[in-house]
Amino acid sequence: xxxxxxxxxxxxxxxxxxxxxxxxxxxxxxxxxxxxxxxxxxxxxxxxxxxxxxxxxxxxxxxxxxxxxxxxxxxxxxxxxxxxxxxxxxxxxxxxxxxxxxxxxxxxxxxxxxxxxxxxxxxxxxxxxxxxxxxxxxxxxxxxxxxxxxxxxxxxxxxxxxxxxxxxxxxxxxxxxxxxxxxxxxxxxxxxxxxxxxxxxxxxxxxxxxxxxxxxxxxxxxxxxxxxxxxxxxxxxxxxxxxxxxxxxxxxxxxxxxxxxxxxxxxxxxxxxxxxxxxxxxxxxxxxxxxxxxxxxxxxxxxxx
Amino acid sequence: xxxxxxxxxxxxxxxxxxxxxxxxxxxxxxxxxxxxxxxxxxxxxxxxxxxxxxxxxxxxxxxxxxxxxxxxxxxxxxxxxxxxxxxxxxxxxxxxxxxxxxxxxxxxxxxxxxxxxxxxxxxxxxxxxxxxxxxxxxxxxxxxxxxxxxxxxxxxxxxxxxxxxxxxxxxxxxxxxxxxxxxxxxxxxxxxxxxxxxxxxxxxxxxxxxxxxxxxxxxxxxxxxxxxxxxxxxxxxxxxxxxxxxxxxxxxxxxxxxxxxxxxxxxxxxxxxxxxxxxxxxxxxxxxxxxxxxxxxxxxxxxxx
Numbered sequence: 026x027x028x029x030x031x032x033x034x035x036x037x038x039x040x041x042x043x044x045x046x047x048x049x050x051x052x053x054x055x056x057x058x059x060x061x062x063x064x065x066x067x068x069x070x071x072x073x074x075x076x077x078x079x080x081x082x083x084x085x086x087x088x089x090x091x092x093x094x095x096x097x098x099x100x101x102x103x104x105x106x107x108x109x110x111x112x113x114x115x116x117x118x119x120x121x122x123x124x125x126x127x128x129x130x131x132x133x134x135x136x137x138x139x140x141x142x143x144x145x146x147x148x149x150x151x152x153x154x155x156x157x158x159x160x161x162x163x164x165x166x167x168x169x170x171x172x173x174x175x176x177x178x179x180x181x182x183x184x185x186x187x188x189x190x191x192x193x194x195x196x197x198x199x200x201x202x203x204x205x206x207x208x209x210x211x212x213x214x215x216x217x218x219x220x221x222x223x224x225x226x227x228x229x230x231x232x233x234x235x236x237x238x239x240x241x242x243x244x245x246x247x248x249x250x251x252x253x254x255x256x257x258x259x260x261x262x263x264x265x266x267x268x269x270x271x272x273x274x275x276x277x278x279x280x281x282x283x284x285x286x287x288x289x290x291x292x293x294x295x296x297x298x299x300x301x302x303x304x305x306x307x308x309x310x311x312x313x314x315x316x317x318x319x320x321x322x323x324x325x326x327x328x329x330x
Numbered sequence: 331x332x333x334x335x336x337x338x339x340x341x342x343x344x345x346x347x348x349x350x351x352x353x354x355x356x357x358x359x360x361x362x363x364x365x366x367x368x369x370x371x372x373x374x375x376x377x378x379x380x381x382x383x384x385x386x387x388x389x390x391x392x393x394x395x396x397x398x399x400x401x402x403x404x405x406x407x408x409x410x411x412x413x414x415x416x417x418x419x420x421x422x423x424x425x426x427x428x429x430x431x432x433x434x435x436x437x438x439x440x441x442x443x444x445x446x447x448x449x450x451x452x453x454x455x456x457x458x459x460x461x462x463x464x465x466x467x468x469x470x471x472x473x474x475x476x477x478x479x480x481x482x483x484x485x486x487x488x489x490x491x492x493x494x495x496x497x498x499x500x501x502x503x504x505x506x507x508x509x510x511x512x513x514x515x516x517x518x519x520x521x522x523x524x525x526x527x528x529x530x531x532x533x534x535x536x537x538x539x540x541x542x543x544x545x546x547x548x549x550x551x552x553x554x555x556x557x558x559x560x561x562x563x564x565x566x567x568x569x570x571x572x573x574x575x576x577x578x579x580x581x582x583x584x585x586x587x588x589x590x591x592x593x594x595x596x597x598x599x600x601x602x603x604x605x606x607x608x609x610x611x612x613x614x615x616x617x618x619x620x621x622x623x624x625x626x627x628x629x630x631x632x633x634x635x
Contacts, residue, residue, distance in 0.1 A: 125549075150549045153626030154613070160626070170545050198545070208542050211532050213549035218594075219524055220553075222587045224609040227516050230582065237513050239615040240475050240503070244430075244455040244518035245557050247622045248525075252550050254613035257606035264594045264602055275591055277535065279584065282527045286580055289523075289569045297569055301562035304529040308459070308559035310544040317552045321458030321465070323628040 029189045030119075031056040034087040036106055037097035038062040038071045039256075040152060041123045043161025045095065046076040048193035051163040061087040062158070063098075070158045089113040093189070096122035096134070101262035104133030111137040119143040119182050125209060125259070127174045127202040129266035143182035146174040148205065149195060150213075156256040167194035168315055174202050210270035214263055215278060217252050218271065221260075224253040334494045335424075336361040339392040341411055342402035343367040343376045344561075345457060346428045348466025350400065351381040353498035356468040366392040367463070368403075375463045394418040398494070401427035401439070406567035409438030416442040424448045424487050430514060430564070432479045432507040434571035448487035451479040453510065454500060455518075461561040472499035473620050479507050515575035519568055520583060522557050523576065526565075529558040 033055040035042040042060070049055045060077035061084055062068050072080050081087050088094045088110035096103050103122060114120065120142055124130045127146050138144050151169035153160065171190040175183045187197045200208070227238045227246060238246065264271055288296040312319045338360040340347040347365070354360040365382035366389055367373050377385050386392050393399045393415035401408050408427060419425065425447055429435045432451050443449050456474035458465065476495040480488045492502045505513070532543045532551060543551065569576055593601040617624045 150546045152549070155626050162626075169548050172546075196545075208538050208546055209549065211535060211538050212543055212546040212551040215531075216528055216550040216554055218590060219528060219587070220550075221606055221609050222583060222590055223521055223524060224612050225605055226520075226579065226583050226586050228608065228612050229586075230516060230579075233513050233516050235612070235615060238517055238612065239619045239621060240501075241455050241477075241513055241517040242616050242621050243474050244457070244514060245521040245525075246517040247616050248553050248557055249521055250609075250613040250616055250622070251628060252553055253606075253609040255606075257603050257610070260606050261599050261602040265597055265599055268594055268597075272591060272594060274531065274535075275587070278527060278531050279587070281531050281534075282524070282580070282584070285523060285527055286577060289573055289577060292570055292573075294566050294570055297566045298562050300530055301526055301558075301560075301565050303533065304526050304555075304558040305562070307529050307533050307540065307543065308555040310540060311547050311552050311555055314544045316544060316547050317555070318630050321460050321467075323556060323630050325623050325628055 027053065028056050029054045029185060029192060030093040032091045032093075033058050034091035034094045035060040035077065035097055036084045036087055036095065036110070038067050038077075038158045039097065040156050040160045040165075041149065042095060042097035043071070043074070043076050043158045044163070044165035045097075045193065047161055047163035048166055049189075050076070052192040054189055054192045059087045059091065067158055074158060076158075076161065084109045085113050090115055092118055093186070094118060094120045096120065096124070099259050099262045100124045100126050100130060100266045103130050104137070107134040107137035111139060114139060114142045116141040117143075119145060119186060121145050121147045121186055123147060123149055125213065125263045126267040127205045131174070131176065131202055143178050144176075145178045145183055145186050146176065146202070147186065147190070148172045148174075148209070149190070151195075152255075154251045154254045156259075164194065166190070169195055171195040171197050172205055173197060173199050174205055175199060176202065206267050207270045210267060210274045214267055214271045215274040217255065217260060218264065218275065219278065220249040220253040223249050332358065333361050334359045334490060334497060335398040337396045337398075338363050339396035339399045340365040340382065340402055341389045341392055341400065341415070343372050343382075343463045344402065345461050345465045345470075346454065347400060347402035348376070348379070348381050348463045349456075349468070349470035350402075350498065352466055352468035353471055354494075355381070357497040359494055359497045364392045364396065372463055379463060381466065389414045390418050395420055397423055398491070399423060399425045401425070401429070404564050404567045405429045405431050405435055405571045408435050409442070412439040412442035416444060419444060419447050421446040422448075424450060424491060426450050426452045426491055428452060428454055430518065430568045431572040432510045436479070436481065436507055448483050449481075450483045450488055450491050451481065451507070452491065452495070453477045453479075453514070454495070456500075457560075459556045459559045461564075469499065471495070474500055475503055476500040477503050477505060477510055479510055480504060481507065511572050512575045515572060515579045519572055519576045520579040522560065522565060523569065523580065524583065525554040525558040528554050
């Protein structure tokens with residue numbers, strides 16, 4: 026691998042940005058990595074872990090002179106960061122982001138960027154339930170997908186960003202912002218809201234204790250708790266900024282759920298059996314595409330933990 | 331460990347029964363394990379894998395002379411099996427089951443059992459998304475919970491069954507059938523139906539292709555597909571036989587989901603943030619109780635699969 030960008034600025038130093046730093050180092054993809062975060066505590070941790078070459082105090086300081094600027098803050102904070110860095114960006118620099126929503130980010134960021142920089146929104150579809158600068162690791166993007174939304178940006182600049190993501194181990198796909206936001210509503214946003222809801226219901230139910238919920242969670246419930254443990258600020262922003270598509274998918278979900286509830290109530294076993302058989306195929310597809318493991322129980326240790 | 335039952339009969343040879351056989355052998359808990367299954371193919375596979383001492387053709391043949399008979403067939407088939415074995419059961423034998431629902435099983439099985447046997451319903455809260463006689467393994471029950479529903483059964487007989495489950499690695503808890511069915515509706519049945527529904531919606535949505543759903547599933551969706559790949563016959567029977575409690579929990583779920591949808595629609599970020607913060611505590615409880623791993627992404631391999 027060779028250097029793709031001479032200087033990379035990471036604004037925000039959570040799971041996604043710190044994993045990018047580890048992966049860029051693994052691949053020798055960046056000449057220098059400069060990082061910043063709003064909180065002094067996060068900056069101190071990042072210094073301590075040492076995944077950046079330099080940690081600076083402000084977004085403007087980080088962005089100045091950078092060849093690539095990565096906005097890795099919650100979706101609701103992107104606009105303010107863009108406003109701060111807009112005036113100091115180097116001519117010909119590329120600005121990208123890693124937000125889970127693309128339409129709202131483009132709307133918030135674009136107005137603040139000068140015409141002589143390339144804005145190429147992006148979204149790596151990878152993550153874990155852990156957050157913060159200590160949670161990153163170099164392999165996070167291996168064989169995962171990163172979606173770029175070039176939105177008419179310069180082809181050479183887009184190809185360069187693509188090279189970076191591929192160098193970090195990811196597959197790259199391109200699509201427009203609306204389609205991205207719909208696809209993500211299905212594969213990520215609706216599932217997260219549903220998981221949060223189910224975990225909330227279990228926690229809230231007077232007649233079943235939390236100890237019972239916890240002890241008996243291996244019967245299925247615990248699978249929901251992983252994504253319901255994700256970062257609350259990030260997810261609040263995702264739902265508020267991908268409102269339309271999320272509500273559309275939740276509407277379809279409720280419709281189907283009601284049909285299955287009716288089948289249970291009326292004792293329509295054939296309807297249930299057919300539905301449950303059909304959903305197995307998707308799991309097989311995911312495993313064949315290398316997007317999940319076939320090991321039982323996600324390969325969780327079966328020994329005493 | 332020493333032998334708890336001289337002869338154990340396993341009726342049905344799927345994931346649960348084959349794992350019991352492996353675990354009983356590991357612990358030296360059974361003098362002889364006799365197995366049977368309705369399908370000749372399953373019996374042949376079980377012979378091939380060799381986790382039983384003897385495989386016989388009928389439930390009656392297996393049950394005759396057994397000290398413990400384990401009904402490990404789908405909930406909807408328990409009544410017919412009980413009717414078949416009732417006349418041949420040895421006086422003083424114990425009959426148990428491993429069904430995910432207890433009220434309906436008691437109703438279906440009890441009438442067919444003679445008064446001189448101990449019927450102690452049970453439910454091990456463990457499993458994987460795989461099914462069939464090849465999917466079993468000895469560690470499945472280690473540190474998982476098994477719920478017994480003694481329902482007034484003889485204390486010594488109950489203690490003996492408890493010894494068996496503990497010998498197979500499980501923790502044992504006791505409760506009545508109604509409470510069991512409510513607890514399981516929360517920790518297992520509702521989550522499964524919701525996962526099946528979400529996977530069905532994704533599969534069914536014209537504007538997003540299956541390839542997109544599959545490639546981008548790592549953003550959350552794939553967590554749902556594991557339990558939506560569970561055995562369709564088993565789950566059809568579970569929902570039809572735990573109708574009331576499942577519909578009650580789904581009703582609560584829909585109510586909460588609507589409240590969160592309204593918060594998204596009206597832009598109530600505080601409501602969302604508070605809700606998402608609260609659900610993190612349950613995950614911590616599950617990890618502290620050793621019921622799930624804290625490794626990111628359930629400890630799925632982060633290398634190329």
